Amino acid sequence: xxxxxxxxxxxxxxxxxxxxxxxxxxxxxxxxxxxxxxxxxxxxxxxxxxxxxxxxxxxxxxxxxxxxxxxxxxxxxxxxxxxxxxxxxxxxxxxxxxxxxxxxxxxxxxxxxxxxxxxxxxxxxxxxxxxxxxxxxxxxxxxxxxxxxxxxxxxxxxxxxxxxxxxxxxxxxxxxxxxxxxxxxxxxxxxxxxxxxxxxxxxxxxxxxxxxxxxxxxxxxxxxxxxxxxxxxxxxxxxxxxxxxxxxxxxxxxxxxxxxxxxxxxxxxxxxxxxxxxxxxxxxxxxxxxxxxxxxxxxxxxxxxxxxxxxxxxxxxxxxxxxxxxxxxxxxxxxxxxxxxxxxxxxxxxxxxxxxxxxxxxxxxxxxxxxxxxxxxxxxxxxxxxxxxxxxxxxxxxxxxxxxxxxxxxxxxxxxxxxxxxxxxxxxxxxxxxxxxxxxxxxxxxxxxxxxxxxxxxxxxxxxxxxxxxxxxxxxxxxxxxxxxxxxxxxxxxxxxxxxxxxxxxxxxxxxxxxxxxxxxxxxxxxxxxxxxxxxxxxxxxxxxxxxxxxxxxxxxxxxxxxxxxxxxxxxxxxxxxxxxxxxxxxxxxxxxxxxxxxxxxxxxxxxxxxxxxxxxxxxxxxxxxxxxxxxxxxxxxxxxxxxxxxxxxxxxxxxxxxxxxxxxxxxxxxxxxxxxxxxxxxxxxxxxxxxxxxxxxxxxxxxxxxxxxxxxxxxxxxxxxxxxxxxxxxxxxxxxxxxxxxxxxxxxxxxxxxxxxxxxxxxxxxxxxxxxxxxxxxxxxxxxxxxxxxxxxxxxxxxxxxxxxxxxxxxxxxxxxxxxxxxxxxxxxxxxxxxxxxxxxxxxxxxxxxxxxxxxxxxxxxxxxxxxxxxxxxxxxxxxxxxxxxxxxxxxxxxxxxxxxxxxxxxxxxxxxxxxxxxxxxxxxxxxxxxxxxxxxxxxxxxxxxxxxxxxxxxxxxxxxxx
Numbered sequence: 001x002x003x004x005x006x007x008x009x010x011x012x013x014x015x016x017x018x019x020x021x022x023x024x025x026x027x028x029x030x031x032x033x034x035x036x037x038x039x040x041x042x043x044x045x046x047x048x049x050x051x052x053x054x055x056x057x058x059x060x061x062x063x064x065x066x067x068x069x070x071x072x073x074x075x076x077x078x079x080x081x082x083x084x085x086x087x088x089x090x091x092x093x094x095x096x097x098x099x100x101x102x103x104x105x106x107x108x109x110x111x112x113x114x115x116x117x118x119x120x121x122x123x124x125x126x127x128x129x130x131x132x133x134x135x136x137x138x139x140x141x142x143x144x145x146x147x148x149x150x151x152x153x154x155x156x157x158x159x160x161x162x163x164x165x166x167x168x169x170x171x172x173x174x175x176x177x178x179x180x181x182x183x184x185x186x187x188x189x190x191x192x193x194x195x196x197x198x199x200x201x202x203x204x205x206x207x208x209x210x211x212x213x214x215x216x217x218x219x220x221x222x223x224x225x226x227x228x229x230x231x232x233x234x235x236x237x238x239x240x241x242x243x244x245x246x247x248x249x250x251x252x253x254x255x256x257x258x259x260x261x262x263x264x265x266x267x268x269x270x271x272x273x274x275x276x277x278x279x280x281x282x283x284x285x286x287x288x289x290x291x292x293x294x295x296x297x298x299x300x301x302x303x304x305x306x307x308x309x310x311x312x313x314x315x316x317x318x319x320x321x322x323x324x325x326x327x328x329x330x331x332x333x334x335x336x337x338x339x340x341x342x343x344x345x346x347x348x349x350x351x352x353x354x355x356x357x358x359x360x361x362x363x364x365x366x367x368x369x370x371x372x373x374x375x376x377x378x379x380x381x382x383x384x385x386x387x388x389x390x391x392x393x394x395x396x397x398x399x400x401x402x403x404x405x406x407x408x409x410x411x412x413x414x415x416x417x418x419x420x421x422x423x424x425x426x427x428x429x430x431x432x433x434x435x436x437x438x439x440x441x442x443x444x445x446x447x448x449x450x451x452x453x454x455x456x457x458x459x460x461x462x463x464x465x466x467x468x469x470x471x472x473x474x475x476x477x478x479x480x481x482x483x484x485x486x487x488x489x490x491x492x493x494x495x496x497x498x499x500x501x502x503x504x505x506x507x508x509x510x511x512x513x514x515x516x517x518x519x520x521x522x523x524x525x526x527x528x529x530x531x532x533x534x535x536x537x538x539x540x541x542x543x544x545x546x547x548x549x550x551x552x553x554x555x556x557x558x559x560x561x562x563x564x565x566x567x568x569x570x571x572x573x574x575x576x577x578x579x580x581x582x583x584x585x586x587x588x589x590x591x592x593x594x595x596x597x598x599x600x601x602x603x604x605x606x607x608x609x610x611x612x613x614x615x616x617x618x619x620x621x622x623x624x625x626x627x628x629x630x631x632x633x634x635x636x637x638x639x640x641x642x643x644x645x646x647x648x649x650x651x652x653x654x655x656x657x658x659x660x661x662x663x664x665x666x667x668x669x670x671x672x673x674x675x676x677x678x679x680x681x682x683x684x685x686x687x688x689x690x691x692x693x694x695x696x697x698x699x700x701x702x703x704x705x706x707x708x709x710x711x712x713x714x715x716x717x718x719x720x721x722x723x724x725x726x727x728x729x730x731x732x733x734x735x736x737x738x739x740x741x742x743x744x745x746x747x748x749x750x751x752x753x754x755x756x757x758x759x760x761x762x763x764x765x766x767x768x769x770x771x772x773x774x775x776x777x778x779x780x781x782x783x784x785x786x787x788x789x790x791x792x793x794x795x796x797x798x799x800x801x802x803x804x805x806x807x808x809x810x811x812x813x814x815x816x817x818x819x820x821x822x823x824x825x826x827x828x829x830x831x832x833x834x835x836x837x838x839x840x841x842x843x844x845x846x847x848x849x850x851x852x853x854x855x856x857x858x859x860x861x862x863x864x865x866x867x868x869x870x871x872x873x874x875x876x877x878x879x880x881x882x883x884x885x886x887x888x889x890x891x892x893x894x895x896x897x898x899x900x901x902x903x904x905x906x907x908x909x910x911x912x913x914x915x916x917x918x919x920x921x922x923x924x925x926x927x928x929x930x931x932x933x934x935x936x937x938x939x940x941x942x943x944x945x946x947x948x949x950x951x952x953x954x955x956x957x958x959x960x961x962x963x964x
Contacts, residue, residue, distance in 0.1 A: 027185040027721035030157030036745030037106035047781035048896030054787040054814040059543035062520040063478025064497040070115040082110040084128040085810030086497030095492030101148030103788035109136035111162035125162030154199030158189035164217040178214035185721040186210035206260040212247030230279035238719040240646030244277035244300035263394040270397040275301030284421040292426040293390040298413025299383035341370040365593035385409040387443040400443025408433035424468035432458035449486030476519040496812040503807035504554040506561040516551025555607035571599030586629030600652035610663040618653030635682025640670040659703040669698025688734030706759035714749040740777030765792025833955040836863040843943040848934025862900040866893040
């Protein structure tokens with residue numbers, strides 16, 4: 001215990017000193033973020049290109065992180081599913097289909113919801129509470145009084161992350177909220193809040209300190225004046241996460257949440273020390289009406305080292321060992337140590353001893369090889385999950401089990417913290433972690449109830465109070481339903497809520513889209529994917545998983561569209577042959593005697609466009625392979641500030657790019673704020689930070705394909721709770737930088753990309769959506785035509801198809817045709833009217849035919865640019881000296897890009913004239929062309945060449961319309 005306490009004190013002091021040294025930016029005020037929401041809406045309303053429509057192209061089956069479930073107790077086929085970053089969805093048919101309910105507010109991230117089913121009212125606390133790397137900050141509380149169709153903002157702007165929302169069972173005006181607070185910075189707006197007027201005003205009734213917030217909150221089922229809350233001390237920085245502290249405790253209120261008293265401490269039986277981590281709570285009544293409380297604790301104290309009769313060799317043994325004693329180690333013990341710590345096979349006890357004797361290696365260097373620079377401070381594991389029970393309303397607590405509960409929390413209990421009691425049996429409890437476990441004996445013993453189609457990481461569980469075997473479960477893989485208490489489960493993953501980190505495309509036809517997802521591996525699927533349940537009959541889902549773990553970056557060799565480079569967290573990367581399925585590990589290794597390389601959670605890779613045998617990979621150094629990853633060479637020294645002691649990967653490269661115009665012109669950016677350039681293939685490196693803010697995460701560096709010296713840069717202050725959109729361009733290889741994107745709202749930037757065909761077009765993805773610039777970053781517009789305000793982590797424009805793929809961290813993949821956008825030049829924008837090339841469909845005799853499935857009603861889109869708003873007249877007529885007018889109609893044009901719809905019809909009163917025209921060249925013995933109205937009484941145009949005329953004011957443009 002002393003060892004841990006001293007360590008915690010050391011970490012806190014070190015963190016304070018380091019933070020001061022780094023001079024962090026100030027956290028963005030909540031009001032600035034709320035004002036930014038208005039700015040975002042203004043950027044959407046002023047767009048010349050908002051007619052560009054996005055469509056979701058999946059995938060769905062892998063789903064994404066569910067954080068809460070609210071089920072109609074009178075009709076369990078109706079329920080809401082809240083996703084961490086994918087918004088709120090509702091089903092009325094037991095999970096067969098869902099509708100999105102919360103996707104166009106200031107944020108989409110959710111911490112918890114509560115539903116007043118009688119009044120059709122939803123209270124939504126924004127900001128995921130799980131404190132992971134991609135837990136986005138909310139902006140407070142929202143309320144809907146029409147079941148989620150419309151939303152009102154009702155305050156608590158600085159809450160950022162909300163753990164629980166509790167409604168008074170009888171008074172609809174009263175609610176309580178557990179506010180965890182900022183993730184990456186201290187703030188006083190933490191604790192428990194209460195409203196007595198439906199959310200118009202809030203009172204903070206419990207506050208501990210600026211690093212301790214409320215993470216859970218429950219209400220006595222028999223007394224609405226009695227509530228219990230769990231507080232949690234945690235400090236997250238980019239390099240370290242303190243997951244526990246003495247402020248973590250359980251409090252009780254007996255006056256409706258006005259006053260609170262701690263009910264945990266040394267005399268209570270519940271831990272109260274520096275190792276007390278996240279706490280989850282639940283309460284139920286037993287068969288006699290007695291109240292039973294359970295608490296799930298993430299105990300971050302270290303386990304005592306286990307004594308073993310087995311002869312072993314540890315790092316601790318070696319650290320204090322002399323060279324003479326080392327030479328006396330039994331060879332089999334040293335060999336076991338080498339194999340257990342994954343030393344290269346070429347080393348064994350004899351070779352290592354010789355290297356030590358010959359001064360080629362030190363014992364310290366031998367130990368250092370095993371010490372991952374980003375590992376936890378000690379090898380001894382934490383205690384992890386513990387379950388405590390109180391049968392006297394919280395006055396005393398008793399641990400329910402004797403042994404450790406292994407493999408549920410491990411060292412990341414901060415990600416979980418939920419416990420549930422079956423209302424029918426207080427001795428049957430469920431604990432959510434990795435995996436979900438159930439105890440039937442009051443917490444003495446547990447068993448896993450996850451199934452083969454159930455994800456491993458769990459965050460939400462609803463138990464039917466009228467049927468103890470009916471469960472609905474939420475996890476990192478979506479939602480599952482069981483009717484046999486967890487023995488079997490079905491899957492409810494129709495919403496597209498995948499959390500993508502990175503995406504890539506190949507050059508196949510149709511081309512494939514690849515992407516890595518949070519906790520759901522790496523997937524590949526067709527770009528022309530259309531969601532349909534038909535795959536269930538064929539057994540072939542269009543997307544395929546090609547790698548597990550947390551999926552990360554992808555690079556595809558487009559020479560064969562089969563060689564793929566990808567990996568999972570912390571630099572574990574592979575070369576995969578998609579044709580044969582062969583997988584080869586390619587991660588570079590450090591040399592014996594050196595400390596391990598530092599790898600970012602999202603380790604960057606880059607495949608050279610000049611020679612696709614050349615692969616770059618970034619640790620804290622840049623590595624290059626000339627042979628598809630079989631061998632790597634370090635082509636730089638450390639390109640970071642050197643790393644910081646902590647339990648989170650830091651001091652690593654976060655982005656790499658090579659100029660498309662010149663081989664060996666390389667840029668790197670690090671998570672600790674450094675940007676470097678090499679103009680000679682890595683022989684020499686120059687730090688290019690002049691005029692840039694320091695100590696920010698370099699989220700993207702992008703060399704231009706149009707000007708050799710031009711490079712774009714995005715910095716990200718998210719890990720300081722700084723939401724400033726840092727975006728820059730340099731025209732001189734980074735010697736000087738110009739700030740761009742000055743009209744962007746305060747949203748952290750994840751990606752900037754240059755259009756491959758139009759140098760003036762930039763795409764920017766932030767934590768709240770997609771922005772496009774037509775003037776190289778001087779101004780931006782917000783894209784929201786069927787694209788929700790979701791975090792955008794990556795973007796790719798397919799070079800052949802001119803389609804933009806948007807990789808979102810919450811709503812899977814979106815696609816839009818940007819072929820017209822790429823033609824937006826200054827000359828086009830200045831023109832009064834412009835008609836883009838368009839495709840007409842092939843004639844079909846089935847047009848207008850009515851059958852049991854409905855009527856086939858064709859249409860085509862005509863892309864048109866107009867300088868100003870106004871009406872346009874469209875006419876379709878035959879070609880020739882004496883054209884026949886077939887159709888005239890009007891359409892409204894907005895300033896900017898428009899897609900006008902033509903339904904392929906001809907005016908019915910022209911039937912006889914049109915028939916004569918089509919048969920004018922038919923010879924006497926030939927069969928005449930039959931022309932008649934379709935089943936729907938419409939007359940459709942036949943194959944041939946026609947003239948389409950579009951007139952706006954005095955401007956007339958004619959285009960050929962060919963129906964093949």
